[in-house]
Amino acid sequence: MLSLLQISVLVILLAAIANGTPIEKRHDKFIVHELERTEVNLQKRTPSEQQNFFDTGNRWSTKLKLGSSQEAVRVILDTGSYRLNVPGLGATCAKQTCAADAVFHPDRSSTFKNLTEGSDSGYGDGSAITKGYKVNDDLYFDDGRKIPDFEFDVSTVSATEIGLFGVGDTDDEKSNYVFASKHAGLINRAGYSVYLGPNDQGTLLLGGVDKAKYEGELAIFQSEQNINAKSITTPSGKVLPFTKVVGFDTGNNGLSLDKSIVDEVYIELGGSPWGQFLCDRVLNTGRNLTFDLGPINISVPLSNFFYRTKVQPAVCNTFIFDDSNTGGLQGIGLPFLRDVYFVKDLEKKTIGIAPVKHTDDTDIVDFWF
Ligand SMILES: *[C@@H]1O[C@H](CO)[C@@H](O)[C@H](O)[C@H]1NC(C)=O
Numbered sequence: 001m002l003s004l005l006q007i008s009v010l011v012i013l014l015a016a017i018a019n020g021t022p023i024e025k026r027h028d029k030f031i032v033h034e035l036e037r038t039e040v041n042l043q044k045r046t047p048s049e050q051q052n053f054f055d056t057g058n059r060w061s062t063k064l065k066l067g068s069s070q071e072a073v074r075v076i077l078d079t080g081s082y083r084l085n086v087p088g089l090g091a092t093c094a095k096q097t098c099a100a101d102a103v104f105h106p107d108r109s110s111t112f113k114n115l116t117e118g119s120d121s122g123y124g125d126g127s128a129i130t131k132g133y134k135v136n137d138d139l140y141f142d143d144g145r146k147i148p149d150f151e152f153d154v155s156t157v158s159a160t161e162i163g164l165f166g167v168g169d170t171d172d173e174k175s176n177y178v179f180a181s182k183h184a185g186l187i188n189r190a191g192y193s194v195y196l197g198p199n200d201q202g203t204l205l206l207g208g209v210d211k212a213k214y215e216g217e218l219a220i221f222q223s224e225q226n227i228n229a230k231s232i233t234t235p236s237g238k239v240l241p242f243t244k245v246v247g248f249d250t251g252n253n254g255l256s257l258d259k260s261i262v263d264e265v266y267i268e269l270g271g272s273p274w275g276q277f278l279c280d281r282v283l284n285t286g287r288n289l290t291f292d293l294g295p296i297n298i299s300v301p302l303s304n305f306f307y308r309t310k311v312q313p314a315v316c317n318t319f320i321f322d323d324s325n326t327g328g329l330q331g332i333g334l335p336f337l338r339d340v341y342f343v344k345d346l347e348k349k350t351i352g353i354a355p356v357k358h359t360d361d362t363d364i365v366d367f368w369f
């Protein structure tokens with residue numbers, strides 16, 4: 001039997017829903033980082049020299065505030081690695097001078113600690129190496145809250161042009177930004193959502209899911225990183241099955257797929273074996289590549305995967321690569337992720353994906369799955 005109290009609460013709830021005013025803020029234990037699409041010159045995923053394609057260098061970056069002076073350091077969001085790695089003073093970045101806003105100055109922080117333990121990371125096929133030292137310092141958010149004594153790496157030699165903000169899976173919770181935010185009491189669940197919006201602006205939402213930013217229901221995958229996706233359907237309707245797992249990676253500006261899939265796509269679209277296409281066949285055709293991920297199909301415009309070359313504007317290069325440059329690991333990167341809302345829960349080891357809805361509206365809730 002319903003008590004009177006329950007009934008009145010129910011009535012208030014219904015009234016509140018009816019006129020659209022929330023009864024209370026649904027969720028406020030989250031952190032928003034603005035993301036910006038950024039041109040960078042990366043060694044990270046560039047292939048060995050005999051392969052005839054190059055990295056156009058679009059990634060998504062944000063600024064983190066490091067140390068007692070809250071120095072803003074620009075970093076690339078990378079769901080494919082798990083540590084924060086920033087170049088220190090005097091470091092080289094992709095064999096060149098590091099961008100000024102990407103360099104961290106430990107001497108400006110009174111809370112900096114050098115753990116003096118070397119920390120080298122390999123990226124891509126392992127040939128791009130970042131060398132540095134483990135350190136710890138406070139990491140601040142815009143509202144002044146912080147993760148105290150966060151462990152990260154300050155590099156002396158960086159394979160990438162700016163630092164990498166790895167938010168992927170790890171067992172080492174103290175050096176993982178997502179887990180560290182939870183341990184600092186800033187979020188309830190060690191998870192995040194990525195929204196790559198139009199106009200080169202997006203958000204990394206830590207500790208929440210923005211229900212306004214996707215269509216339909218999130219498809220949920222029980223997985224730490226890689227999933228058993230089913231197939232890719234080409235514009236002509238050819239179904240190319242995945243023969244091995246794939247991972248989602250914001251640090252990859254393309255699709256790194258098994259050579260058998262890449263070859264079929266190139267042939268169907270009239271590409272050369274080196275990945276050059278007539279732009280008329282691949283840009284603005286209204287056609288899609290459809291990814292059958294199992295519980296959900298995601299159709300992505302073909303145009304996402306190609307770009308005009310500067311020297312011959314009628315000729316397009318592609319972001320679809322064979323996975324030899326990622327050590328044989330299939331990776332689905334930005335051309336796909338731009339068209340989905342991507343949720344990752346490091347704690348329960350789940351991934352959520354739904355078609356993106358581009359809107360300024362927000363409806364941020366806590367993780368419910
Ligand atoms: C950390 O300590 C190592 C070993 O002493 C040193 O080589 C390195 O320059 C130090 N790094 C920073 C950022 O202080």
Ligand SMILES: *[C@@H]1O[C@H](CO)[C@@H](O)[C@H](O)[C@H]1NC(C)=O
Nearest residue numbers: 286287288289298299300301
């Ligand atoms: C491509 O995908 C979009 C979005 O799902 C859909 O509206 C459109 O009809 C698809 N185009 C073709 C040719 O299937």
Ligand SMILES: *[C@@H]1O[C@H](CO)[C@@H](O)[C@H](O)[C@H]1NC(C)=O
Nearest residue numbers: 233291292293294295296297
């Ligand atoms: C995805 O598309 C395939 C091929 O059209 C279809 O067989 C499958 O049922 C679809 N999956 C979902 C979840 O709609």
